Amino acid sequence: MKRPFVTVDGNQAVAKVAYKLNEVIAIYPITPSSPIGEWADQWYADGEPNIWGTTPLVVEMQSEGGAAGAVHGALQTGALTTTFTASQGLLLMIPNMYKIAGELTSTVFHVAARSVAAQALSIFGDHSDVMATRATGYALVASGSVQEALDMALICQSATLEARVPFLHFFDGFRTSHEVAKVEMLSDEDLRVMIDDDLVRAHRGRALSPDSPFVRGTAQNPDTFFQARETVNPYYLACPAIVQKAMDKFAKQVGRQYQLFQYEGAPDAERVIVMMGSGAEVTHETVDYLVGTKEKVGVLKVCLYRPFSVSHFLNALPKTVKAIAALDRTKEPGSIGEPLYLDVVSAVSEGMTSGEAPFKEAPRIIGGRYGLSSKEFTPAMVKGVFDELKKAEPKNHFTIGIIDDVTHTSLDYDPGFSTEDEQTFRGVFYGLGADGTVGANKNSIKIIGESTDNYAQGYFVYDSKKAGAMTVSHLRFGPNPIRSSYLIGKADFVACHQFNFLERYNVLKCIMPEGTFLLNSPFGPDEVWDKLPKTIQETIIKKKLKFFVVDGYKVARDTGLGPRINTILQTCFFFISDILPKDEAIKEIKEAIQETYGKLGPKVVEQNNAAVDQAVEHLCEVTVPAKVTSDFDFQDPVPAAAPEFVREVLGAMIAKDGDSIPVSALPDDGSYPSATTQYEKRNLAQDIPVWETDLCIQCGKCVFVCPHAVIREKVYDTALLKDAPETFKHMDASWKEFPGMAYTLQVAPEDCTGCSLCVDACPKVDKKDPSRKAINMMS
Numbered sequence: 001m002k003r004p005f006v007t008v009d010g011n012q013a014v015a016k017v018a019y020k021l022n023e024v025i026a027i028y029p030i031t032p033s034s035p036i037g038e039w040a041d042q043w044y045a046d047g048e049p050n051i052w053g054t055t056p057l058v059v060e061m062q063s064e065g066g067a068a069g070a071v072h073g074a075l076q077t078g079a080l081t082t083t084f085t086a087s088q089g090l091l092l093m094i095p096n097m098y099k100i101a102g103e104l105t106s107t108v109f110h111v112a113a114r115s116v117a118a119q120a121l122s123i124f125g126d127h128s129d130v131m132a133t134r135a136t137g138y139a140l141v142a143s144g145s146v147q148e149a150l151d152m153a154l155i156c157q158s159a160t161l162e163a164r165v166p167f168l169h170f171f172d173g174f175r176t177s178h179e180v181a182k183v184e185m186l187s188d189e190d191l192r193v194m195i196d197d198d199l200v201r202a203h204r205g206r207a208l209s210p211d212s213p214f215v216r217g218t219a220q221n222p223d224t225f226f227q228a229r230e231t232v233n234p235y236y237l238a239c240p241a242i243v244q245k246a247m248d249k250f251a252k253q254v255g256r257q258y259q260l261f262q263y264e265g266a267p268d269a270e271r272v273i274v275m276m277g278s279g280a281e282v283t284h285e286t287v288d289y290l291v292g293t294k295e296k297v298g299v300l301k302v303c304l305y306r307p308f309s310v311s312h313f314l315n316a317l318p319k320t321v322k323a324i325a326a327l328d329r330t331k332e333p334g335s336i337g338e339p340l341y342l343d344v345v346s347a348v349s350e351g352m353t354s355g356e357a358p359f360k361e362a363p364r365i366i367g368g369r370y371g372l373s374s375k376e377f378t379p380a381m382v383k384g385v386f387d388e389l390k391k392a393e394p395k396n397h398f399t400i401g402i403i404d405d406v407t408h409t410s411l412d413y414d415p416g417f418s419t420e421d422e423q424t425f426r427g428v429f430y431g432l433g434a435d436g437t438v439g440a441n442k443n444s445i446k447i448i449g450e451s452t453d454n455y456a457q458g459y460f461v462y463d464s465k466k467a468g469a470m471t472v473s474h475l476r477f478g479p480n481p482i483r484s485s486y487l488i489g490k491a492d493f494v495a496c497h498q499f500n501f502l503e504r505y506n507v508l509k510c511i512m513p514e515g516t517f518l519l520n521s522p523f524g525p526d527e528v529w530d531k532l533p534k535t536i537q538e539t540i541i542k543k544k545l546k547f548f549v550v551d552g553y554k555v556a557r558d559t560g561l562g563p564r565i566n567t568i569l570q571t572c573f574f575f576i577s578d579i580l581p582k583d584e585a586i587k588e589i590k591e592a593i594q595e596t597y598g599k600l601g602p603k604v605v606e607q608n609n610a611a612v613d614q615a616v617e618h619l620c621e622v623t624v625p626a627k628v629t630s631d632f633d634f635q636d637p638v639p640a641a642a643p644e645f646v647r648e649v650l651g652a653m654i655a656k657d658g659d660s661i662p663v664s665a666l667p668d669d670g671s672y673p674s675a676t677t678q679y680e681k682r683n684l685a686q687d688i689p690v691w692e693t694d695l696c697i698q699c700g701k702c703v704f705v706c707p708h709a710v711i712r713e714k715v716y717d718t719a720l721l722k723d724a725p726e727t728f729k730h731m732d733a734s735w736k737e738f739p740g741m742a743y744t745l746q747v748a749p750e751d752c753t754g755c756s757l758c759v760d761a762c763p764k765v766d767k768k769d770p771s772r773k774a775i776n777m778m779s
């Protein structure tokens, strides 16, 4: 059967299967799992059927606790039921999870794994939430890629119906949930083949019903509770074989074979890394590279983590293994080691005692932490771990990817080590949150994935400040499958969509020699050179870059798009990179515009189409001078006079260099000094609001709506105006409570994002010139 290849993110892939295989879906949004619920809600509103031809009921509850309660209740009526969550949301589900598992109820929860707030909140990904559910009795299944997340969503649903053990299917928050990748989509027929109707009927037959009354959920006393807990053992003992059976059935139907523990690498490997999730893909890529250089290394990817099958684990390890590193993406302060490490130690120890272990001598086992809260995990770090395993006395309980100068857990590694595939195109795009860069790049990767034979991957880095923060899009595509679940370190193409980033970040840090640099610049090809910082000029010359400029803001203004430059820069990217014939690229971009903006009306579509046409006319190649002429370089992220903590810690974070901050520099209990926002001046806005005293009615609506508290209004004694500069705007306060006092509406331009909400909210329009309000955006 021919299945379509589609370009989707992990959340959408999982949503597709979960929606098709359930009848009740109880949701409550939490990053990074929210889009799964949003997809389900949209399909429910559109009346999309599941594989049985009925539309699942999607209900949003008041919290994740409520969602889990609704799931529990619906399951007890015999409905196939699911939910999606992450982090604290998952913790809120734990009480119901004990009940659902204790009652041997088939269900699959899908979790975009995310850090649990500890010393600080974090919306990013690790396994600390999932690890908190180990004792609930749920089977835990890990996926490492978008394709795996899609496939495993189905395998879990198939297995839970037979096993009667509920499943928690997890994949890394952001790295997999938000990675856009080209995957082979499963058909409804695949889903039907994998779901046994007799097992669905059996699930329904266990429902609480007045037609066949019985009691479930009794209270038990010391005489029976213990024995009753032991009654479930056979189900957990049988579960691994049931999951493997589902994986084999899936392989027969679809062609992709999975194992409970998937080994990749040299058959005679002496050093093996055991891990799960997207990091295992990075390790797989690195192992392929190292095996190519005759290193005896391998990776054991854990798919079914609970119930942990010791025999499947031992059988999957090569007999030759001498040293194992178990890597955990979580931290359990005070424990002997993190969960996977402890499981590996126990499994090997039990295997040696029982004689089941395939090796004569027990391998040395070390454990380490990596990638907490989406910290990058790269092939260089994998190599660092393998190098450590070579040592006679490797460090145990290590960390990789940070500098721990307090308890000295961190391993050294060579950050220059790379396994990037030379045949894969790699592009990095710097944009501004809400300027459309990410949306346009998602469309680009979809176009490339679905209009060419290339494999494609898109990953988007945002920080939690969202609108107005820098976004970095990482796009890969090429003829070979892409396992690179890490950011691009060597780019063929860099686009900077905001000119003012140049003085703040080294956007060319990762560009390869003879790469291409596209800059959204208000300065044309003849004048732009002298406006570039010294380091940028040096890099362009030294690396012999091709350099293009386009005035995206001018094109956007001329075509009525305001500050939305995304389709303009996207068009330039396709023109320069020659991925598709130019006419075809334009056609595809315009189709994507119709799909993305069609619901906003024909005018928006026409404006975007015009911007595409004009973008090409305004794109210019810069003749690169032979010499550096600039006498300025990057700005300091915070003033030199700022307090030490602001300079050393916050300054590094503002400069996007937070990864270099050592453990010793960070507060141990999460307490930070206050009033530090005064040092982060982002200067993002192209246009800022200007107040007009002849029109203002002092309603304060602009102050109220500003999402960044940029506008403040003050009523004050007119005596304070004595030394004010002539340009300082003020008017008489209009309140009877403040007779004779002055009023000023003050904008802080450095904090403004240029969103223009204040202008939209202002009710006072100039009768003589309706385009003028009491507050207006101006350059």
Ligand code: SF4
Binding pocket: 688, 689, 705, 706, 707, 708, 709, 710, 711, 747, 751, 752, 753, 754, 755, 756, 757, 758, 759
């Ligand atoms: S444009 Fe207006 S609402 Fe938007 S950030 Fe600036 S001051 Fe605030």
Ligand code: SF4
Binding pocket: 691, 695, 696, 697, 698, 699, 700, 701, 702, 703, 745, 761, 762, 763, 764, 774, 775
């Ligand atoms: S919304 Fe307009 S009228 Fe109201 S205070 Fe602001 S500028 Fe003045």
